[in-house]
Amino acid sequence: MAKKKKRKNGVRNVLLVLIAIMVAAIAVMVYLCIQLVSAPQQPQTSVPTETIPFATVPATEAPTVPPTTAPPEPEHVVSTATILSTGDLLMHGQLITDAKQEDGSYDFSYIFPYVTEYASAADYAVANLETTLAGTAKPYQGNPMFNCPDEIVDAAKNAGFDMLLTGNNHSYDTGESGFFRTIETVRSKGLQTLGTMLNGDELKYAIEDINGIKVGMLSYTYQGRPDNGYANRVYLNGLLLHEGAENVVNTFIPNNPAPFYAEVESYIQQMRAEGAEALVIFLHWGVEYALTPVAHQTQIAQKLCDLGIDVIVGGHPHVVEPVALLTSTVDPDHKTVCLYSMGNAVSNQRANVMKSQPNGYTEDGVWFT
Numbered sequence: 385m386a387k388k389k390k391r392k393n394g395v396r397n398v399l400l401v402l403i404a405i406m407v408a409a410i411a412v413m414v415y416l417c418i419q420l421v422s423a424p425q426q427p428q429t430s431v432p433t434e435t436i437p438f439a440t441v442p443a444t445e446a447p448t449v450p451p452t453t454a455p456p457e458p459e460h461v462v463s464t465a466t467i468l469s470t471g472d473l474l475m476h477g478q479l480i481t482d483a484k485q486e487d488g489s490y491d492f493s494y495i496f497p498y499v500t501e502y503a504s505a506a507d508y509a510v511a512n513l514e515t516t517l518a519g520t521a522k523p524y525q526g527n528p529m530f531n532c533p534d535e536i537v538d539a540a541k542n543a544g545f546d547m548l549l550t551g552n553n554h555s556y557d558t559g560e561s562g563f564f565r566t567i568e569t570v571r572s573k574g575l576q577t578l579g580t581m582l583n584g585d586e587l588k589y590a591i592e593d594i595n596g597i598k599v600g601m602l603s604y605t606y607q608g609r610p611d612n613g614y615a616n617r618v619y620l621n622g623l624l625l626h627e628g629a630e631n632v633v634n635t636f637i638p639n640n641p642a643p644f645y646a647e648v649e650s651y652i653q654q655m656r657a658e659g660a661e662a663l664v665i666f667l668h669w670g671v672e673y674a675l676t677p678v679a680h681q682t683q684i685a686q687k688l689c690d691l692g693i694d695v696i697v698g699g700h701p702h703v704v705e706p707v708a709l710l711t712s713t714v715d716p717d718h719k720t721v722c723l724y725s726m727g728n729a730v731s732n733q734r735a736n737v738m739k740s741q742p743n744g745y746t747e748d749g750v751w752f753t
Contacts, residue, residue, distance in 0.1 A: 465594040467664070468506035469697045470499075471726035471749040473548075475515035475536060476526035478732040483535065492539035495730050499751070503544030506753055508594045510578075511540060511729055512668070512699050513548040516555065517569045518562030526732070528621075529557040537573045547590075551579020551605045551634055552668040553700065556620045563625075563632075578666065579603030584631030589651050591660050600660030602651060604644070605668035606700070607635040638669065638680040641687070649691050664695045670725055672701050673741050677724040686710060689720035696722040697752070703727050703745040707752075726750045 483490045496503075503509040515530035516522075522531045540548060548570050556563050563580065570577050578590055578601055590601045608619050618625040618635055625633070636644035652663060665688060670681050677685075677698075685696055689710040698705070705725035712718035726749060733746035 463596045465508070465597045465599070466506045466753050467594065467599065468503060468509040468751060468753045469666075469723075469726065470503075470509075470511050470751050471729040472512045472514045472552075472699050472702065472731065473536065473540070473729055474702065474731035474733070475530055475532040476732035477524075478526070479730065480524050480526065480532060483533070490533040490535040492533075492536045493542060496539055496543035500543045502751060502753075506544070508547070508592060508599075509545045510547045510549065510666070510697075511545055512552060512666070512726075513537075513540075513550055513566070513570070514552050514554050516558040516562040517566040518558035519565060522558045522562060530554045531558050531562065534569050534573075537570050537575060541573055541575055545575065547576040547578055547592075547601075549579050549603050549666050549668075549699075550577045551603050553605055553607075553621045555580055555605070555633060556623050556625050556629075560626045563629075579605065579634055579668075581632045584628065586632075588634055589655055591655055591658055598659045598661050600652070600655030600658075600663045601666070602634065602648065602664070603666040603668075604634040604636050606638055609637060636684075638684075641680070641684055644684075645687055645691070648688065648693075652692055662695075663693045664697065665693050666697045666699070668700045669698055670701045670705070673703055673746070674701055675703055675705060675745065677705055681724055685720070685722045685724070686713070689718070689722070690714045692718065693720055696720060696724075697726065698722070698724045699726050701725040701727075702731065702733060704748045704750055723750065723752055726752065 479492070479495070480490070482494065483492045485491055513536070515526075515532040515536070517534050517537070518531045519534070524531055524533060537548070550566055550570060555566070564582060567577050567580055567582055576590060576592070581588065588602070592599050592601060605620065608622075609615055609617070614624060616630075617627070618629045618633060620633070620635075648665070655663065667684075669684070671678050681698070685708070688696055690712050692712075701724075703725060704727040705723075708722045708724070710720040710722055712720070728746060728749045730749075731746065733741070735742050735744035735747060738746055
């Protein structure tokens, strides 16, 4: 019995020793874990697996480059504008008769129903008013001395037109009073005029801001100067205008264009200085019923191109003449569109009543945008 008890005590002692060793091992492991967590972390470095053939700058020596933000792209603003132009509103007597209402008033809206859509759609629309508006002080009539009721302006405005050219060979058909009343009437109804002025202090040109684009505009009509002692006076349709009229109507003499060129060049400089980005000139010129431009038209057109005009719009022949794209002899990069004659927008020059021109060309007109 003593041996058996002694053997049991030996086994117990061995187990106690093993347990003590295990507790010590666990304590050591816990201690090492605590030390590992609390110790400062060292940055890990990787050993390259390949040899780098180029020298590198240590990370501690690399310059610090602050992040940069690329500047925004400049804003590119593209503006467009449509300018519509048509030919002569040649107000013959039959047109006036057709506009008369039962109550004695006049309504010219019947002229424009098929073109209103196009004129209204344009940003700016221009037509040549080939008549005077002298009111009832003069009889309403057509050729040769035009005078039309004021309602023609209302109809043109309602159709979408913004400007009426008042400078042409019929501007003085009803004399000085009719000349000025025409300007006043058109303006009072909210449309712009061009080519004639109320006084010599008014600008001889217009700069219209159309969709943010400044367009400089000029309008001139041809004139003759008979050798009758009044060489410095203005003549339109064979009529001697009042003294001082040279300051209120833009005219040129086809066989002596040098003063005209100098004047236009001066106005171009002024319009450019005022911010004009495009230049248009309306010319009442040429020979009636000629289907092609005559020499003075082509010569003047080329000179205006050389001066920097962008578009030339012609009228007066009452027929359509060709359109040309001119190249400046001064600046080969500059081009000018030249419409030598737009023909008639409206008239009574029907083939069946035009005994001298029965070919029907007087019934044609151009709308140009």
